[in-house]
Amino acid sequence: MKIYPVTLHNKFIKNNLNVVNITTESNYHKKSQEKKPDLPIVSAKLALISFYGDKKIKPSSRLENSDYKISNYIAEISKARYLHGDRAVVDMSMGNPDLTPPEKAKQALKDKVNDLWSHRYNSPKGDGAFFYTVSSWMKKRFGVDIDPKKEVMATSGSSDAIDHIFTAYANYGDKALVPDPGYSLYDDLITRHDLKKEAYKLYPQNGYLPDFSKMPKDAKIMILNYPHNPTGSFAPKSIYEQAVKFAKENGILIIHDMDNSEITHSGKKPAGIMQAKGAKDVAFEIHTFSKAQSMPGLRVAFAVSAKENIDNLLKAKYLSGGSVYIPVQAAAIEALKDEEGYISKVNKIYRNRKNTAINRLHKLGSDAKPTDGTYYLWAKIPPDFNSDEFFKYVLHKSQIAFTPGDVFGPNGDGYVRIVMSANEKQINEAFDRIEKSGIRFDVSKHDLSEDLQKEIAAMADGSYSIKPKEDRDFEAYMKLLPQKRELLLKRIQNKDSKYLSLVPKEDVKLPWNILKDGQSVYLQNIKEGRSVFGEINDIMPFSSEKTYTDLAAEIKKQWKQEKYPQAEILPPYKSGKLYPDAQYFVLRAEGKIQAIANVEIQNDGCIWGRSLNTAPWNQGKERIMKNSAKAVIARMVSFCLETGNDTLKFATDNPRNIALYKSLGMKEDGIRYFNGTPNTVLRFDKEDMEMYLKKFQINLSF
The missing domain is CATH 3.40.630.30 (Gcn5-related N-acetyltransferase (GNAT))
Structure with missing residues (x-):
């Protein structure tokens, strides 16, 4: 029997519930001479409701509607750590920076923590100082005017922003357009809100850019994500202009998730959707501090749009509560100012890491090329493998973790994403291990030995196992x-x-x-x-x-x-x-x-x-x-x-x-x-x- 505290209303008194109303506890015990069911005690305002019988409380169907691709590949990495040793596995799969945030950001966080007023409830919309810093940055970075009082809102990361935008604008069964390949959390948020997913295909032949002429016109929301995760491609301003035109003609809201805006390989900075005329009316643009500023654990981002859109986003936030911690916003302010040239430094670090990885990939038969932006590489896998197979093969054979491309959708199959979340020494050591394991990117799976193919099949279906390292x-x-x-x-x-x-x-x-x-x-x-x-x-x-x-x-x-x-x-x-x-x-x-x-x-x-x-x-x-x-x-x-x-x-x-x-x-x-x-x-x-x-x-x- 499970007992749940609930506010007592008549609607809870149903056949499958046993509820007893009494005046005092002592009266109940006086009457307890007779054998009666173990009934709960109920006060005027609180009921203890017990569920009897064999009926189980089923979780919502939406929990079964997600494929949990991210958690599944992370679970495989955990299995590898268990089997081969945690120290053995080099994780180059997750977009989780290994660098520390800017010094001024860290100091601002420490200083603000000691402020008495920082620990009180604060505005779900964010802090005024944060808004003005965002407005100044948007003007300097994109040449766009953002009203700091009306057109910006702080969020707990980009996923929190998207989640609440869905709450504000999407109804049950509405269609949401998402990129394929694309960040798989979009799919999970769509499932969470009981929306209908419609994937639009992106192809390398045109730089992974959308073709609006092939998109359905009956969608409610469309997600764009440039620089693109996982491929690193940029979108030119003309794409955003087409997107705004398409959205206005068809009554579609655009969410531009620009979480990698400041990481660039060549030094050229990407355009943003707010640079397109009329974008504020039909689009949100989201910027996060997780990647370029190395602050993923602080969970802070911001959304910019027209006043009406920001007001609706704030209303959605009121439905769930919560806000961004004031010291975190203080850190974000200093990170955005970038007075110490942090962005330039991290770009140099990631550029060197990418070049190191590309050189090693070429020696292994890959034709990988540097991406425009992000700190990812998008590399083709060997012929006759699927992405999940190759991911597990590399993981268990050399203990190096990449991201399987199919995590990002069917169009991602045939690739792996390699994240520059390891230093150059670790990258070289990782590829040394891959090379020592005999893995190459230009050798078909069918050209490998029969025994090795059987071993790869066991890795793929989950039956592969050895005695765990800690036991050995x-x-x-x-x-x-x-x-x-x-x-x-x-x-x-x-x-x-x-x-x-x-x-x-x-x-x-x-x-x-x-x-x-x-x-x-x-x-x-x-x-x-x-x-x-x-x-x-x-x-x-x-x-x-x-x-x-x-x-x-x-x-x-x-x-x-x-x-x-x-x-x-x-x-x-x-x-x-x-x-x-x-x-x-x-x-x-x-x-x-x-x-x-x-x-x-x-x-x-x-x-x-x-x-x-x-x-x-x-x-x-x-x-x-x-x-x-x-x-x-x-x-x-x-x-x-x-x-x-x-x-x-x-x-x-x-x-x-x-x-x-x-x-x-x-x-x-x-x-x-x-x-x-x-x-x-x-x-x-x-x-x-x-x-x-x-x-x-x-x-x-x-």
Whole structure:
């Protein structure tokens, strides 16, 4: 039985609902001596309605009307990450910039967050300062006059704008014209609004431009999208003039989704529909900050049109509520001003990446050419493949993800979209892998070996599978532990028996999410806003003297520099005198030690965490690398489980460390004195350690 709170109206009292009205709860219980159905209690304003019987509440049919093409190919990439390892897959499929937003935009966001008034409900239409900046930009960029008070509205991305334009103008069953190939979210929005999709075909022979003479004239809405996703083609002003004429003659509203307006390969900027005479009357033009300004996560865009159209869009927005966060609009203002020349810089970056990718594609037999705009390449696939087959073949054979062309419609089949969301080094490494896998763009599927064709067929139909990377890694590590055990037993055979606590146990059962010696973890460079792979390595007790001297020299070279005068470096690392009877854990990333710690056996027979020290650049408010200390602690916890130690203790007199350890799940366990100074003892028990690993496992890389 499901119970739902609803406002009580007579229309809910139907045969399939059991509702009882009572005066007080106590009266109900007085009458409950007799056996009665488990009836809900109803107040004057709220009813608890229970649905009895075997009837299920069915979801709307529109959920079944979408083909979910985007989510399906993303699910295949997730499958590849699971099978081959998350670090192995290079994603060049999604239009998700890897660059950080303009510095002034980031600073404006931070500054505005501290403004008290930013956190109140704000206008669904947007902020006045944002409108004036948009108006100024439209005039400078396109030579178009936009009234800042009447002809612009802020939206939560371009899809939000299209969604609400549909709400404002389209009725059930209205026909919407969309490009094929075209962005598949248009199809999903059409499904969401119960509209009828009519695709108009675009062909490479005429630069993927629409032919209005072949379009149906009974549509309510037409979507244009230039620079075109996925092909990158520009539309000249004459196309917009034809579109406006066609729309006026047939009573059709135009949505021009111009989300890639500022990304250009040649340096030539594309025209926009607002440059066509009379466009405001029949068209919306939408610009987003997701691509050129690298702000997709902030969800901000704007729509411009005539006052009447903007008023209707605002009315549609009132039906759903919501608005763009004021600090986000402040960031968008600075991004649009572009006082630091950000757009020019990102265009240079994407141009170089495209050229690198095109050169590598040519070596693999492709005839790919640079696109006019966007940061996409649109490349033909080998003969006798369909796009989905080739996408999965490249993904599982070389672990490189492109976008299958049929995601954009039937006319996209025969192509893949390649997104420049990886740097030049990553692009070269990606194509190295494709080349090493023997994949070429000029070799027909039918010319491949029979076994390989069968493997491709399995990839295509979803039956392809191998043992997942995390399982393979775990099995390999479990085989390594006995070797580590044997080595350490030899080292301690003539030493105190307490060191047996540092030896891996035989036949130990470990959770899959331990952080293993030599495993990679995700860190975050918060200064540059990018993810980083770190690797953690153990130094076993009683290693060679050279091992310790080399480590001490590495710490001294990297950490003890004049530019870190305020950094806290603990005595063992400052002096270079490391403890040979301790187990060390060293986290490195980008060629530097990011954090280090050790564990040792003390007189109480417990494992104690000691000398946890993050690198100088990871300390204080200006720290660079996030999660380095947590990664080392995750390895210390995993080591305790490997060695059968159910307790891990720390002692500190630093309030910040106490707060950190408690946030990780440690409990206070008394006071311990070191050189006369009281230190708070904190303790992980086995359950706490296992819980911490569950929290940390999202940072594991396989």
